[in-house]
Amino acid sequence: MSPEISNQSLLFLIIFVVVPLSLSYFYQLGMSRNIIVASLRGTIQLFAIGYLLTYLFDLNAYAGIPLMITVMIVIASFHARKKGKELPYVLPTIFIGLTLVEVSVLSLWLLFDMVEFKPSEVIPMSGMVIGNSMVAMGLALERMKSEFTENSGRLLAALSLGAEPKQASHLIVQRTLNAALIPNVDRIKTIGLVQLPGMMTGLILGGVTPVMAIKYQLVISLSIFSSVSLSAMFVTLVMYKHFFTKNQQLLDSEEALEAYSSQG
């Protein structure tokens, strides 16, 4: 297969949009507008980033890489923050977490010579690490909030037995991390069996040999695995404290008070 797709061929992609559009029309899902906007937006974003990347790849690595990584981390932070915007300091926490994760992963890549320090390698791979970490942090925040609500009775019981917030929320931190890690463990288990991962597919289409593509895929998959774990752990361990007051009281105990009586 040729890695080239002509502009005319690309136009036929419209068929792939017409399918969900027709479904929405026939089943009156009311999603037509959303489907059109999403498809157009996605296309414009991708082309924009394509041209931007072409420009960045030509830049000096020491200017282009930090610039692009900072932009990605800032955007990712604002996005992940939506999942926990009622919590204090959530934006700086996510920003610091993502920066720590990205810097550690990048340092390891460079240290062990897995990736060269040039924009065309570092930027796409960092994008995948930051993107996945962003999702992991968002999920961890969301999960943590629902665990705190669902388990407010147990938390009150633990505090009443003399547990400090850290001890009382052990169960919640454990469950949140568990929920954040399970999909990744499953993904690694079935990697290559159920579907060929996106990066590998891209490299093969681009003409790289399958074994070389697999090596790159391994680097990125395991890097993502580790960054997702670190991100979820970081955000959970920093944020759980905000569910308690300095006097070791469960925050929003009005809600807790209502919730505990409905728990078994």
Next chain:
Amino acid sequence: MIQFENVSHGPLQDLSFTIEKKDRVILFGPSGSGKSTMLFLFNRLKDPEQGGIWYKGEPIEEVPIPLLRRKIGLLLQSPNLFPGTVLDNLKYGPSLTNSWKPGDEKKLLEYVQLPPDIKDRDVDHLSGGQQQRVSLARTLANEPEVLLLDEPTSALDNKTAEDIELVLKELIEAHDLTMVMVTHQMEQARRLGTKGIFMYEGRVVETGELPEMLDHPRTDQLKEYLQE
């Protein structure tokens, strides 16, 4: 032993009363009068917005919080057990201070009249009554001086509720515990309580000895409540 002086918190207004050692106080009143919130003030799950609370002559804020909560144990309406076995739950409190000794569970299970071999059972496999007994034993494991009970039998059927009530009565008498209990059941109040605090719209309206207070109510609000 515990003294409230002009305490206000949310709907609770200007609460002042004293609870002596070994008192068995029943907190009662219409729903929404703030009784559960008031229990949370005793062990600092909430703090007063105004006024002060004293525990054994010391301002409550000066007692280290974990210590205060171990000394003033709270049993909630639902068992709220932690995932795991009965034993895991029983040793939770004492393990926080490394004071759990293997074998302690025997005595605790005996207090709440559960068989010793239940200790390894998963708490999810227990009946509602058994769960509430485990919850009570878990609170007792900290050897509290005061026991706060928030409608501890209201989620149980009549027979189980009676059994738990008997267990509570025996325990409180045997260990000279001071008790503060919220209940809606006036018969239970007569059987377990020695003093009553009647709450109405966030205020203490009447206090007195039990059962006299129920037999000869002085205020209109209490008369009306007892007739309902």
